[in-house]
Amino acid sequence: PSPGMALADRVDELTAQRADTTVAQAAEIRRIERDLHDGAQARLVSLGLTLATAEKLMETRPEQARALMREARTGAATSLTELRELVQGINPPVLSDRGLVDAVRALALDSPLLATVEADVRLSLDPPIESAVYFGTAELLTNAVKHARATRARISLTGDGTGLTVEVEDDGRGGAVVRPGGGLAGLRRRLAVFDGTLEVASPAGGPTRARIMVPCASS
Incomplete structure (x- = not known):
């Protein structure tokens, strides 16, 4: 092919690559949003409700309040693990x-x-x-x-x-x-x-x- 034809083919190729990259980036953003919404965000909302309930029971039902606090601590650790896994899926720290x-x-x-x-x-x-x-x-x-x-x-x-x-x-x-x-x-x-x-x-x-x-x- 002539230099002009080769350049035109390269432009078409780069245009297609840019389109693929845009689609892939959009899909990755949707995946991150979905993981945050369904995982860590939902757990943190539940954690807030659990702590609010434990605060109300602290004076009248201390044993139940302590059980809720233990549950909240477990939920916080799970949320932290999910966030670390999500970050690692974006760019592993070891890399x-x-x-x-x-x-x-x-x-x-x-x-x-x-x-x-x-x-x-x-x-x-x-x-x-x-x-x-x-x-x-x-x-x-x-x-x-x-x-x-x-x-x-x-x-x-x-x-x-x-x-x-x-x-x-x-x-x-x-x-x-x-x-x-x-x-x-x-x-x-x-x-x-x-x-x-x-x-x-x-x-x-x-x-x-x-x-x-x-x-x-x-x-």
Whole structure:
């Protein structure tokens, strides 16, 4: 194609990526609002009512008031846990504090799979790229457990200063397909914002090999 045609194609591609990003951001905002409304906010409202009732019973029924105070303390601890989980779902603290490699290692430790991490890269990447790769890796591990019924997984991270490659291989039953509207298709759209790609090889019977590639320079 001529330079003009190539530029026009690139403009169309970037326009589509911007639209996908806008939709994804709106969906994430709705998820956060829903989690806050149905979780922590509801518990905090209940906590306020419990404390108000305990205050009224403090003089006449001290034992019942103390029981309500214990209940309120449990509710406060649960609300705090939910808020921490919500914040971690937005941006895990380990990702901000220790970088992508250590965050992926923590992800592997928390996974029900017997997961190993191999990394020969210590890039300091832009936060949006790190976040996209981290949550992409998390989604691949979740799929291995939920859909592939895998028991083991191997994660490798490699980079050369101009690009980052993350490979996730599991011993599940295979058959993973990138379907329109599915989770893998959504992951592919999120990576496309950074000119990243997702390749999946998943024959019936397994294993499944997924490769995330993101061109990026070390910051």
